[in-house]
Amino acid sequence: MKFFDVLKMANANLLRNKVRAGLTILAIFVGSFTIILNSGINYGVNRYVDSQLEAAGGEGYLEIMKMESMSDMIQMGGMGSGGPTEYDPDGGSGVQPITEDDLQIIRETPGIIAESVRVFRMVNVEYIQSLENDKRFNLSISQWPSDTLNVAMASGRMVDNNSEEFQIVLAPEFAEALGYTEESVVGETVVLAVALLPATRPVQVKRVEATVVGVQQQSMVGMGRSFVNEALNDALYDASLSALPEELRPDTNFFAMAEYDTSMSEEEVQAMRDRLSEHGLQAMSIRDQVGMMMTFFDAITIVLMIFGGIALLAASIGIVNTLFMAVQERTREIGLMKAMGLSSGKIFLMFSTEAILLGFWGSVVGIGLAFVARGVGNHLAAQTFLSGLPGFTLIEFNPTMLVVITLVIMAIAFVAGTAPARRAAKQDPIDALRYE
Amino acid sequence: MDKDKKSVLEARKISKVYGKKANRFVALKDIDLKIERGESVAIIGKSGSGKTTLMHILALLDSPTTGEMVVGGEKSTKLKKAKLGRLRNREFGFVFQQFFMNPNDSVLNNVMLPLKIAGISAREQKRRAMEALKAVELEEKAKNKANDLSGGQKQRVCIARALVNNPKVIFADEPTGNLDSQTGDKVEKLLSKLNKEQGITLVVVTHDEDLARRCNRQIYLKDGQIIRDERKKKTGGAR
Ligand SMILES: Nc1ncnc2c1ncn2[C@@H]1O[C@H](COP(=O)(O)OP(=O)(O)OP(=O)(O)O)[C@@H](O)[C@H]1O
Ligand SMILES: [Mg+2]
Numbered sequence: 001m002k003f004f005d006v007l008k009m010a011n012a013n014l015l016r017n018k019v020r021a022g023l024t025i026l027a028i029f030v031g032s033f034t035i036i037l038n039s040g041i042n043y044g045v046n047r048y049v050d051s052q053l054e055a056a057g058g059e060g061y062l063e064i065m066k067m068e069s070m071s072d073m074i075q076m077g078g079m080g081s082g083g084p085t086e087y088d089p090d091g092g093s094g095v096q097p098i099t100e101d102d103l104q105i106i107r108e109t110p111g112i113i114a115e116s117v118r119v120f121r122m123v124n125v126e127y128i129q130s131l132e133n134d135k136r137f138n139l140s141i142s143q144w145p146s147d148t149l150n151v152a153m154a155s156g157r158m159v160d161n162n163s164e165e166f167q168i169v170l171a172p173e174f175a176e177a178l179g180y181t182e183e184s185v186v187g188e189t190v191v192l193a194v195a196l197l198p199a200t201r202p203v204q205v206k207r208v209e210a211t212v213v214g215v216q217q218q219s220m221v222g223m224g225r226s227f228v229n230e231a232l233n234d235a236l237y238d239a240s241l242s243a244l245p246e247e248l249r250p251d252t253n254f255f256a257m258a259e260y261d262t263s264m265s266e267e268e269v270q271a272m273r274d275r276l277s278e279h280g281l282q283a284m285s286i287r288d289q290v291g292m293m294m295t296f297f298d299a300i301t302i303v304l305m306i307f308g309g310i311a312l313l314a315a316s317i318g319i320v321n322t323l324f325m326a327v328q329e330r331t332r333e334i335g336l337m338k339a340m341g342l343s344s345g346k347i348f349l350m351f352s353t354e355a356i357l358l359g360f361w362g363s364v365v366g367i368g369l370a371f372v373a374r375g376v377g378n379h380l381a382a383q384t385f386l387s388g389l390p391g392f393t394l395i396e397f398n399p400t401m402l403v404v405i406t407l408v409i410m411a412i413a414f415v416a417g418t419a420p421a422r423r424a425a426k427q428d429p430i431d432a433l434r435y436e
Numbered sequence: 437m438d439k440d441k442k443s444v445l446e447a448r449k450i451s452k453v454y455g456k457k458a459n460r461f462v463a464l465k466d467i468d469l470k471i472e473r474g475e476s477v478a479i480i481g482k483s484g485s486g487k488t489t490l491m492h493i494l495a496l497l498d499s500p501t502t503g504e505m506v507v508g509g510e511k512s513t514k515l516k517k518a519k520l521g522r523l524r525n526r527e528f529g530f531v532f533q534q535f536f537m538n539p540n541d542s543v544l545n546n547v548m549l550p551l552k553i554a555g556i557s558a559r560e561q562k563r564r565a566m567e568a569l570k571a572v573e574l575e576e577k578a579k580n581k582a583n584d585l586s587g588g589q590k591q592r593v594c595i596a597r598a599l600v601n602n603p604k605v606i607f608a609d610e611p612t613g614n615l616d617s618q619t620g621d622k623v624e625k626l627l628s629k630l631n632k633e634q635g636i637t638l639v640v641v642t643h644d645e646d647l648a649r650r651c652n653r654q655i656y657l658k659d660g661q662i663i664r665d666e667r668k669k670k671t672g673g674a675r
């Protein structure tokens with residue numbers, strides 16, 4: 001018997017009991033849909049993150065924190081599982097401020113470009129205001145970390161850390177808020193106000209004027225912040241502390257920034273990181289930071305995939321049941337075909353094919369509805385929580401992935417079908433022909 | 437030709453025993469039988485006399501408890517399962533009392549089944565199935581659902597299915613058992629026409645005297661033994 005005829009017959013046999021086949025396919029669909037949609041979301045998110053990482057650049061750029069291990073940071077976030085740790089007045093656990101000695105160690109670490117090493121001072125700006133009107137807006141700023149990073153600009157250019165001029169690149173939407181367009185705001189002067197320490201009510205501020213050199217586009221690296229150059233950041237930092245006596249000034253330098261020689265081999269980079277780590281200095285690239293986020297995301301995906309897998313397992317029991325019933329019903333037909341010389345192998349193949357077809361259709365229906373869900377889901381997402389992130393399609397399908405999932409489901413169906421198919425293959429034609 | 441003298445099927449001292457100990461039942465006992473090419477053989481006997489059992493063994497569907505079958509000079513015990521299947525597929529045709537068709541499939545598909553099993557191309561399947569349907573005068577029913585035919589038509593479809601692979605032997609187990617005498621008559625005529633015109637060897641199990649009389653050899657079974665084996669003087673097979 002030709003395989004095409006086997007396929008045709010298996011398909012016709014399925015169609016013979018449409019309701020039963022349909023319900024089995026439905027059961028498979030529940031599993032396949034869950035898995036396909038999940039993999040679609042995972043792929044969509046990963047692709048977006050990858051594209052953003054690609055665009056962000058940051059090769060050879062490191063952010064360095066002082067702590068015993070990465071897990072300290074998770075503990076800092078309140079997610080530690082080790083329970084309460086005893087207080088130590090000299091510190092020693094958690095994140096420590098970066099000292100001048102630490103900076104020296106970083107500079108002396110082989111591979112690090114010494115002149116790129118600097119502390120990253122965090123400054124809270126109270127508001128931003130244009131010189132033209134009285135409207136004040138909340139603003140979060142950050143020193144432009146490194147020219148190895150890329151941020152797409154809507155207009156103008158990025159701030160220059162080597163310039164003495166006070167420069168700022170605005171986050172998107174601030175141009176209009178301040179009464180300009182993205183183009184016209186470039187070159188204008190704005191006022192940044194920092195709160196004086198110690199904090200008072202009402203807040204006492206010190207105003208610093210800065211020149212807008214550009215407006216950035218929405219991006220993951222930007223995260224809604226505006227970027228200032230080092231000169232402006234230092235000026236704002238100093239301004240906020242200007243009312244405090246020297247000895248009361250807090251140590252708030254929790255980050256250092258550094259660049260390393262990108263021509264180093266992977267082993268050399270690892271050695272460099274290990275050396276920093278020996279001194280309690282944990283270096284993270286942009287990729288590391290995103291990677292930590294993605295680990296959580298991947299874990300959730302895996303859990304949902306397991307649910308899909310359980311649904312598939314239940315569905316395969318349905319396949320076994322469906323096929324046993326079919327074998328029972330077709331006892332005579334099997335006997336007849338065997339009497340006419342069809343081999344046991346082909347009978348096995350015919351029922352296996354039926355099982356595989358069930359798996360195939362279950363997965364095709366899953367894919368079909370997953371595409372519908374993609375359309376609806378992406379539309380809703382774009383209008384709600386992803387509205388600020390153009391280019392982020394939540395659900396994306398990887399064709400290879402779809403093929404692999406389909407093949408895996410077909411394989412599961414085949415395995416489920418082996419028991420009924422074997423029973424059919426072993427049937428004695430005589431018994432079948434005498435069967436009433 | 438030399439080959440013509442050879443018997444198509446030969447049973448040598450065949451016995452068939454069902455069950456064990458207290459349930460032991462001898463269905464066939466010491467059957468010696470040679471069926472020549474072109475013969476039409478009727479196997480006649482009371483219900484339970486072992487007709488169906490004998491036919492199944494002759495058709496290599498079942499194996500005897502003792503004794504052996506010889507087909508085309510070869511002992512069937514020497515043949516592998518796959519070879520037996522191929523032999524049945526290429527050289528035998530089957531007609532059963534209860535039709536055994538796929539009732540929801542088309543007539544054409546039912547007739548094509550042995551050709552599908554043989555792995556013949558789709559076009560050839562169709563051509564030969566239509567030819568076989570023409571031989572039983574049912575070509576206009578090809579597209580119909582098998583279930584929608586009358587009993588006599590169903591049995592003719594089964595005959596078409598049995599002869600579609602140009603078999604050497606057609607085995608028929610009470611082909612008229614489920615039909616009224618008039619439609620049964622038509623089926624009988626059809627079978628004996630195949631025997632006479634195409635030289636297909638015919639082995640018919642029946643307790644219908646009419647059908648038995650049309651055959652040129654009558655074998656009477658009683659309690660699993662041949663009690664009479666009569667041949668008409670003139671063998672009817674053309675060639
Ligand atoms: N699988 C089996 N197990 C036990 N006994 C069997 C089996 N198959 C057949 N028999 C017995 O063998 C005997 C012959 O059966 P067979 O079917 O050959 O009879 P038959 O001559 O074809 O009868 P009928 O005209 O009623 O079809 C019967 O007594 C039957 O009960
Ligand atoms: Mg019988």
